[in-house]
Amino acid sequence: MATIIDGNKTSASIRQEIKEKVQSITERGGKIPHLAAILVGTDGASETYVNLKVKDCEQVGFKSTLKRFDDTISEEELLAEVEAINNDPDIDGLIVQLPIPDHISVQKVTDRIRPEKDVDGFHPINVGRMAKSLPAYISATPYGIMQLIERYKIETSGKHCVVIGRSDIVGSPMSILLSRKAYPGNCTVTLCHSRTKNIKEMTLQADIVIAALGSPEFLTGDMVKEGAVVIDVGTTRVPDPSKKSGFTLKGDVNYEKVAPKCSYITPVPGGVGPMTRASLLMNTLLAAEKAIYR
């Protein structure tokens, strides 16, 4: 029987650990970690995400600052706001909730955030430091997956890991992280994507599969070998009239068919998802501790 990797429980443990650290910082009169978030416009989903992140900060005892701007804000003005936060010594970490309006360049905004405060890990310096195995902020989803692997003590050295999907935010960094000389890591990694011709042939060889392509139930039972570790990063909303919300969240894995063959598997929801917000808290703590950039 597969061990079900419980992202809710793991995420809760991490929050508890962070909360205790903040308490001990407070007791010794240290500086409380402080996250700033920028939200542009009134997109409902973005608003929900940012509010959850702010609530997370409260829950663990971080300070937080939410800066909201109309979607009419100019690129120049937004860059100036980023700059102001860069220069605010009380703020340790800064995130800009995406998407932002089309008239503002995401790349320019990302590049403007000081790497030392880039707790989303999107700045090219942090990506490059990660690739060079230097200390770096790892972005939320990959960091969350690494935590799950580590906390479930899953063996990775010498294992063949097949990553499906080459996105900047999940697949590509996962392929880099798992091939590094470290734990978790030291995997032989195969990165598959839309141009891969024989995905099934690849996944059947995998000791570890990271499914991050965003295609509901793509990974079927006949695509994995007995005893594989399966990490499901997919979260696609599929219409479902029987649900009050009107949709069901589907992963990239056909859980029912795949789970019986696995040694470990993450469910959707409740697997990788809950870890991403915990990752942001971990990165903010690292920023406050100046653990990445000294």
Add this chain to the structure above:
Amino acid sequence: MATIIDGNKTSASIRQEIKEKVQSITERGGKIPHLAAILVGTDGASETYVNLKVKDCEQVGFKSTLKRFDDTISEEELLAEVEAINNDPDIDGLIVQLPIPDHISVQKVTDRIRPEKDVDGFHPINVGRMAKSLPAYISATPYGIMQLIERYKIETSGKHCVVIGRSDIVGSPMSILLSRKAYPGNCTVTLCHSRTKNIKEMTLQADIVIAALGSPEFLTGDMVKEGAVVIDVGTTRVPDPSKKSGFTLKGDVNYEKVAPKCSYITPVPGGVGPMTRASLLMNTLLAAEKAIYR
């Protein structure tokens, strides 16, 4: 019969193209590309390499500046020299010849070079931009390999590429470059290394093998499939009393046994090797043209 990929010829074509570009820049009274190189100490091999790079500049019509320092120079002094070159508007590109003495941090020096002048492509920003598929200086060996693939019009999309070796300067960037959505690229990439258990099983599946582990004649005839493309990055000096120099240069591929099975193969010497110096010239031209950072 395998097509032998001729690095000498390709490198000569690139130099010729650059030379013509410099001539046209000169004719229209533009700024001549200018490479600065820093050499610390008196290591014989380093001296040879730097001198060749300076000679390359002369040959294509670039300006070059060689700054030599005693190996007693302090880290602080060297960083100040880097800073001075960063601020010199006439200098487009800067390389620091490695190795440098142990009392100076390679990472600090690399990080201090302005990304815009980092024609070796070692700065984390350039590595990160490469990983994010943004314009970036690609370091010499990977860039040279990409040029060979492109100029020999080798199909890469949907091909399975197995990279052996995960070094920061070859294996790891090659795995990133060949999986990007671009040409050359769009490969399914497997990155193998010292912890990989079944290298032969992997290489036998490969349409393209990049051997970059530094182990003479590691890749044998029984490890490649018929029609494979084999890129040999190895250059190990093996003692050979019959040679005047006392050594023979050996690649990571057993050429004699592997070549008959290949569609394309790079010899050693004369394959990837000659391309690295051409790459530096290409990057210096890109720097002068402000093609990467605008």
